[in-house]
Each structure stands twice: as C-alpha cells, then as structure tokens.
Amino acid sequence: MKWSQFFNTSIGKKLLVGATGLFLCSFVIVHLAGNFQLLYNDEGKAFNVYAAFMGHNSLIQFIAWGLKIVIVLHAFIALQLTFRNRAARPVKYAVNPGNQTSSWFSRQMAIMGSILLIFIIIHLTNFWAKFHYGEMPLHTYPGQEEPLKDLYLVSQETFKQGWLVVLYVIGMIGLSFHLIHGFKSACQTFGLNHKKYNGLLSFIGVWLFGIAIPVGFAIIPVVIYFK
C-alpha cells in the first residue's frame, strides 16, 4: 500500500489526527510554562524577554509556523472524518442511549474542537497578530539598551476586559473537555492500550491535560483581571 493510499484510509487519517494532536499536547505544556511568567512581579521583564526570544529566534519561528500548519491539518482531517462519520448513519435513531454506553466527553470531540479552533483564532488575533504585525507599546528595562515590545502590558490591558476573560475561560473548558478524551484516544489510535500502562495514560490524559493545564491557562487571565 502506497503512503498516499495508507493515509487516505480511515485509520491512516486517524493516525494523522492523533500525531498532530499529541504534538499539540506537547505544545500546550511549553506554552503554559512560558505564560506563567505573566504572573511574575517584575513589571513583565521576564515575560517580555521571553516573548522577544520566541518572536525572533529562527528555529522557534520555524516551529511556530509548523505549529499553525499542524493545527489546520488536525482540524481539517478531524472535520473530514466527522462529516464522513455523520454520513455513515443517514437515518438516525429515534432513541439514543446517552451516557449509558460511552462518556459524554468522547462524544463531543468535534464540538469541543470547533470551540477550541474559534478560541485559537481569537487568541492569535489578540496577541500573535498584534505582536508581529500591529502597533505595540515599547518598554526599556534598566540595564537594557534596546526597548522590548511590551506584550506583558498588552496582556494586562486585554484581561481587564471581563468578557474576554470569560471567553478565555470558556476556551479552556473546551480544551479540558477535548483533551480528557483526546490524549488517551490518540494513544489508542497508535495501538497503545495495555493494562500495564493504561492507568498512567488515563491519569496523564485526565489530570495533566484535562485538568491541570487548562486550569493553569485559565488562572492567568482571571488573576490579571482581579489584580
């Protein structure tokens, strides 16, 4: 079977969704670690230095563009599979089993993923687009010659708007619900299902990606709003 045929099968497409999904899981860990610098009490110096490094390092920029392609690929193939799955049942059941046979999270992947995609577009508009292509305030810290783009100040101003804080929290609820099923599901697609490590995979999926990381992300705008 040629690669083009392999990745055109339902399992091949799921492997692409799973691989891109796991890559995005690794990205959220790095992104959260960077974002926590917004909570430092240093007038944003650490965060702005970090943002300048991330914005100018060629390797990071290469990965950042790759990341955007990965997000588009993940969403595109997942939606393609979703539409195909819907078409596989032209006549629906009059009575559905609800939560009796499957978890609610596992049935909402497309909806939560769509909420997340809308959130990502809003998020990129709020910060990434502004940082690279918009007007940015500048800040020169003591001991530095060049002024830095003050992304810290932009984030402080952005999260003084209550509706945006609510929107970000909703986005993170979407992330949580998506990853509670998504991480373990991606592992299963790669054939990782064994009693030796299923407990560990469930723990990582639910507690790390489903709870700790989304809560970590959501805390930042809430703290800034009430500061």
Added chain:
Amino acid sequence: MNLTLKVWRQKNKNDQGRFETLQAKNISSEMSFLEMFDVVNEGLINEGKEPIAFDHDCREGICGMCSMHINGRAHGPWDGTTTCQLHMRAFKDGDTITVEPWRAGAFPVIKDLTVDRSAFDRIIEAGGYISVNTGNAQDANCIPVDKTKADLAFAAAACIGCGACVAACKNSSAMLFVSAKVSQLALLPQGHPEKQSRALNMVAQMDKEGFGSCTNTGACEAECPKEISLTNIARLNREFIGAGLSSEK
C-alpha cells in the same frame, strides 16, 4: 404483563418507513424478547395483518441475527446478551418499548427490523481467513501456541458478527468487528503468513463499505454481546501501522 411497542415498520429498502404502535398483551416475564415478538406476530396474523419481520436463527446467542435496537440500546438493556437472550423481566408492566433496526448506511434495512449485513461478509472475504495448502493436516502439536495468546485469540473469535458494534457506535464504525477478526488470526501462528495483507485489505474494504471511523468512545465494547475488548482495536491499529510500514505490496 402488558406493554406498548413502538416498532419500526418498513415495507422494503426503498420505503420511507415509520413507527407503528402496537399492544403486547399477556406477556410472561419469562419469555425472551423474540418470543414476545412471536406472540405479537401471532396476533397480527390472526387479525389478517402483516407480521413484523425480524431476523433470528439460533435463539441461543450465537448466530448474531437478532439485530434490534431496543430503547436506544443494541440488543436491549442487558449487557453481554443478544436480543434472544434478553428476557421480558428486564421490563415492567405498562412500559413503552421502542424497537428500531440497526441504523447504518452500510446496513440497509430490508424489511421492518431486518437489515442486510452482507458488508461484513465482504470484509471477511477481503482477508478474514487463512490460506491452507492441500495435503495432510500437520500434527497440531507441531505448532506451539502460547496459552495467553490462544486465550486472547479465543476471546476475539467469540465475535458473532452481529453488528451491534456498528449499531451502537455514533459513527457506525465497524472497527470492533474488523479488529476481532484481525486479532483472532494475527495472534495465532496460522494467521501470520497473511497478517499484513489481511490488515490492509480488511480496513480498505471496511472503508469502501461506508462504515465510519473509530473515535474510541467505547460504545461498541459496552454493547457487544460477546464483550469483545477495545484492546483488539489497538491491536488492529498496530497491525495496520506495521503492515503500512513494511508491506511489500
């Protein structure tokens, strides 16, 4: 007990179909669900009406014919049973029971509750077998089989091809069925020579038949009358990846 049935009636595969409300009277709680249908059908025949068409064969949970979606569950509310093993004591007097056929584009309705599951046969034809050369059979003890793997293969081989996995899956995916058939042979030495082409061809045929893809909800495992495990789907994925990477064709 007396029950109200809302049963799907459809003259043929081109008919739109509709629900018909029927009364099932004087039903014993010890009857199986299919015996209850026999009683209702007798009544319909006596009234000169068309009886409800439904598939059944062994009535002991091994033929996989009795495809009925009962109150939103494949084969009804009990776990690990087919419809013929479901007894009326699962219901209360006065209950309303909704009975639908399997719903999947790959399983077209033939009549009422009877669906055409020949898509499964075509998947088996694509690779769910081992080729045996002519000549005398080898001494069985010449082929060592690990007991653990033999047990896993046996558990996978318990699949009766009833289609409950497809019926229960929100995507109408046939992955549990295909994975059981692939696993059963991949785990045993006899199945090894064709394991790569089997995985690739059966998955290709599954897609061709119009089944959806697996989103790992686990509904198939929950509804399977033979309790086939999701670990088989993981095994199918591993077999498929391995075959994709190293198959000569």
